[in-house]
Amino acid sequence: MKTYALTVFAQTGEKLLDESFTANNDDEAKEIGKARLEDEGYSEHTHRCVTADAKLILFHR
Incomplete structure (x- = not known):
């Protein structure tokens, strides 16, 4: 699992x-991130999701 x-x-x-959260891979993390944003009502706010080594996997401005 990655953080x-x-x-x-x-x-x-x-x-x-x-x-922070854990996921098996970047694709799973992207889906978890999107779901969390939807749950909190932040999907249209500026956001980012990155790996522990700073790889950007989700971004919205």
Whole structure:
């Protein structure tokens, strides 16, 4: 399992969500990240999901 970080930002730059989770691979992490964003109502906010070695797998601006 790999660790991923999901971060959501307000337009002011304030972090609205900053959490980590584990997944088997990047594709699974992308789906978990998308689901978490939907659950919290942040899918249209600026967000990113990165691997532990800083590979960007999900981004929205």
